[in-house]
Amino acid sequence: MLAPRDIDEYVLPTERRVIRFRRHWVKVMNEVVQAAVLFGVLLVAAVELPEGPVVSNMLWYGALLVLIKASYKISEWWVEKVVMTDKRVMLAEGVFTQKVGMMPLGKVTDLTFERTFMGRALGYGTLVIESAGQIQALNKIHHMPDPDEFYEAISELVFGEKRQTPSRP
Template identity: 55%
Template sequence: MLAPREIDEYLLPTERRVIRVRQHWAFMSKPLLQTALFLLGCVLVERFAQTNSTTADFLIDNVTFYLALVAVLRFTVLTILWWIERIVITDKRVMLAQGIIVHKVGMMPLGKVTDLTFERSLGGRMLGYGTLIVESAGQIQALNRIDYMPRPEEIYEALSELVFGEKGKTRATGMLARPRWRR
């Protein structure tokens, strides 16, 4: 499995890691709900599909057991994949590392980024996640939309500073574009 420190092997010697996160835990809510509902269905079938035939009961017992086992194994694999996937932002690029058996690292250079946006739904505001949309020079990249990004405001600000220059300074003059206000 891919440990967090193993992602650093993809960094260039001149590159500095700025952010390394995984998707927010809320990403796992849909697979968790699907698995729970499927297991509930298996239990209901097991309970109410009793027949007078011991062979049919035995068959129903076995089928529901193995279907429930497959559902739990599926959820386990999805959880491991979520745990392994990392979003890494360096001072030169954005990377997405994922996969257990087949390891895949997607990358977009920061020099190609033309626009940044983040969106937050009501659930995202309540739980602390959002969607980061990274647009590049006229192309659709593999990393153009990253859903369930934890702390999207902080990541958006850090990425904006990397892409468009130091926070509050214009690129041309290097001077503050507006006075900074303390919160």
Template identity: 50%
Template structure:
């Protein structure tokens, strides 16, 4: 019905996907804390109320249901959001009912900055700041990026690396993936 499209459907036939990730689960930390805290308060207050206040208890339970539904929506949004890096561009797809695709050509990237806070080191995420020629692009700051070092290295190689070596490496990777698919089918 409202099935979000796979981010690979937005790739051109001439593009090769280098990396596809979703944001790290740590980006949901505040939403998890908020949902658990609100549910705990609703349950505790509901049980502390005398039975004569049944209307207020019902309101609290409906509020708790709303909190659960809102959290489920936030998790679903996180699940469908993808960051894709190809040999030609960076893309981010978001949305459940209405899909939004953010895009920036790799050729526009002039500088990359990679940050990894203490919590990022513990849980395995980082922030990457992508700068382009005097413009603020849609994908200029990517927070809670899992495998941020690999994404940083891949984009650096695409932007600043040897183009012929990249083409040879992508051909080898494509051949390996094709061989794996054939092995699974056969």
């Protein structure tokens, strides 16, 4: 199997990379919890159901399917990267088929930053990037780690000034 290309290979020589990150780990937490619960159900079924080759094989194959699905979802999260350069924002995703979405920063007209209570507690958020009346390949970035840093960097590049924080006396 061919290894997915690194997203830095898509950065042009005339661009400067500003930020590169993988989405927050909470994105795969649901898969990990589901796998743990299903393994628990399979374990209870193995103890409670009468022994036999059919039941044993079904439980073994069920556990194998849970493991394969969880491994695939974690692999998807691992290879997915977001890169912001001084000219565009790119999202590369896909384990077997790689897809690279891109939005030029020159088309950005509005930024919306959203953080739920859990997002504030665990350190992730969603950035909505809007363009001049067009649907772009990349308009929402969910589960961004340290979203304040990304929001400030993209605001500075798009709108020209860094967000001013009040100074403390």
